[in-house]
Amino acid sequence: MDRQPSPPATPSQNRPQPGGRRLPLVKKLLFAAAATVIFFAVLEAVLAGVGVNPRAYEEDPYVGFSGHAPLFVEVRDSDGTIVMERSPAKASLFNMQRFPKVKAAGTTRVFCMGGSTTFGHPYEDPTSFCGWLRELLNAAQPDHRWEVINAGGISYASYRVALLMEELAGYDPDLFIIYSGHNEFLERRTYPQIIALPRSVRGVGAAASRTRTWTAVEKVVDSVRARRQAEAPRPDVLGTEVTTLLDDVVGPSAFTRDDRLREQVMRHFRFNLARMVDIARSAGAEVVMVTPASNLRDSPPFKSEHRPGITADETTRWTTLVQEGLTAARGGDLVTAAGRLGEAAAIDPRHADGQYALGQALLQLNRFEEARRALEAARDEDICPLRALTPMPDIVRDVAAERSVPLVDFVRMADERAPHGIPGSELFLDHVHPTIEGYRLIALALLDEMVSSEMVEPRTGWGEDGIRQVVAAVEGRLDNHVRATGLLNLSKTLGWAGKLVEAYRLAQQALELDPDSVQVVYQAGLAADLLGRLDEAMAHYQRAIEIMPSADLAHGNLAVGLEKKGRLPEAVEHYRLAYQYSSAEDLQHNRDNLANALLLYGYRVYGQLRFEEAVALLEEADRVRPNDPEILNRLGTALMAAGRPQAAIERLEAAVRIRPNDAGAHNRLALALALAARPVEAAAAYRQALALNPRVVDAPDNLFTVLVRMGRTDLAAQIQAML
Secondary structure, eight states: OOOOOOOOOOGGGOOOOTTOOOOOHHHHHHHHHHHHHHHHHHHHHHHHHTTOOOOOSOOOSSEEESOOOOSEEEEEOTTSOEEEEEOGGGTTTSOOOEEESSOOTTEEEEEEEESHHHHTTTSOGGGSHHHHHHHHHHHHSTTSEEEEEEEEOTTOOHHHHHHHHHHHGGGOOSEEEEEOOSSTTSBOOOOSSOOOOOGGGSHHHHHHTTSHHHHHHHHHHHHHHHHHTTTSOOOEEEOSSOOBTTTTSSSSTTOOOOHHHHHHHHHHHHHHHHHHHHHHHHTTOEEEEEOOOOOSSSOOOSOOOOOTTOOHHHHHHHHHHHHHHHHHHHTTOHHHHHHHHHHHHHHOTTOHHHHHHHHHHHHHTTOHHHHHHHHHHHHHTOSSOOSOOTHHHHHHHHHHHHTTOOEEOHHHHHHHHSGGGOOOTTTBSSSSOBOHHHHHHHHHHHHHHHHHTTSOOOOTTOSHHHHHHHHHHHHHTOOHHHHHHHHHHHHHHHHHTTOHHHHHHHHHHHHHHOTTOHHHHHHHHHHHHHTTOHHHHHHHHHHHHHHOTTOHHHHHHHHHHHHHTTOHHHHHHHHHHHHHTOOTTTHHHHHHHHHHHHHHHHHHHHHTTOHHHHHHHHHHHHHHSTTOHHHHHHHHHHHHHTTOHHHHHHHHHHHHHHSTTOHHHHHHHHHHHHHTTOHHHHHHHHHHHHHHOGGGGGSTTOHHHHHHHTTOHHHHHHHHHHO
């Protein structure tokens, strides 16, 4: 069969033959990359033309806030300059700080961000790391203008710090210094879902998130997600200002173990740190991060709980072992102590106090690596976690590395300076707040980092001599009053957290430094009071009143002590003075205390048949707290006994209007009406009392019982006939 010739090949069927010329792969890739770049450049231009702006940073999807009160408000100086000054509404949470609204040319503006450690607690701004840094910068580079603003807020967690940074980003910042991590568990909140870190706060995603293309795509995705999740649980909405779990209780009783919440808090913390970097960079500012360090060696846990699933037998065995271990430690037998406590930790490795006791025993045996592990476990298993947990410094390091942010590793600094690498009271005043020297160390490390990053150009000759001059100048301004105030603040913090023994000890130290300060003397009294040392507390309150007769808190607490001692007339007098001198904040509390004491005293005097005196006390109670049905009932009864039934009727009618279902009040009103010779109305009031509660016939002040006791059987019979 003859072979037919093939038809001519179409152009689409042509193929290069072996040995022909090809376009090199590298050139292909370059052409593709160029085309992609051109495409996205054109797309960015188009999106810009239709008004799409790149998203500078992520909003926080995990918590919301019911409102926002700015930290800084505008005020006008005497020379007409507009300056930003800390809002009076924020006085209890932030140091007083101010700076020009318009930054002068050649100025570097630095904001220090974080919680109470940034604030400088238990002292104030001058000895905070922010205050030290301000002094050091001005000494190291005096020909440059530095504005170092302390924006550390008491009890502020990272999500509140990030929100505050949104405000501060509008004030032309050059640098944000971030020290955060100790307050992440302070506020009650829940997460509606497992937190996943958005791509826009990581690596390449962060860069992409600042393009219009990313923003446009994200808006579409967000709108779809919003429709799908319309019925999903909403994130927590927190108050405008901090309300911590410790604010409404003495001690950490509000905290419970929640491992799922802990993991979510860690993820949220990472998100917030990354978000802060984006907020700073959206304003053209740099960032330096500081790892949050804490007191491992000398700070016992705030609250402990046994591990989930522990049995009753295991709990009993654990308790026995711990008691034996502590007894052995007190007797100096540290080997036995460590052995027993180690056995207890094997039964329950999650009991924070057990781990802390084991760590202390191991420390005394010079078994330092084991001791550190136990003390870290004590910190991490603390049910009331007021110290940054072990993963948190690593999170700070990770975010700093991922986002190319300079880092001051205060955790490592603290370890290196501590005996045997376990930080304690040599660097910390309490669980997290550094000593004045500790704050200075952070500032010096920040200065070194700023020099390394070429943010600072130190003057010729700057060095140890210059640092010593700064130290001498700052510490020269620290008199006994300043130091006592610091100890006083620390005593308040520890008392707030339930560490009453430590709070008392610090208050006594403050009292030694500044015995004539009314605040110090009052706090010494309060610390003694909370510890059950009532006589000592009352002596301090009395001394505070001698120093400042208008000290309403001292009057109020002294009155409580006098009442406990049964000295009610004296207590009432001090309650009156507390009410007279009340601040607006304490007015309601002092009003209630006075009204309650007058009610109690009036009832006592009534029982002593001193009726006119009882009336006077109860009328005063009625003026202090009007429309209180209990006061009106007691006052009506006293007025009847004083022979003033018409006045009694007025008070008792007011009482039944306020509390119409009170059978006793209707019964007393019936009695007052009977004594006022109004038997028909008395019978009606008594019928109402019986309808509300038939057992009113058994009450000691029953209408007929009282009338018979008064010898008014005729009146009793007349009313009975009407029922």
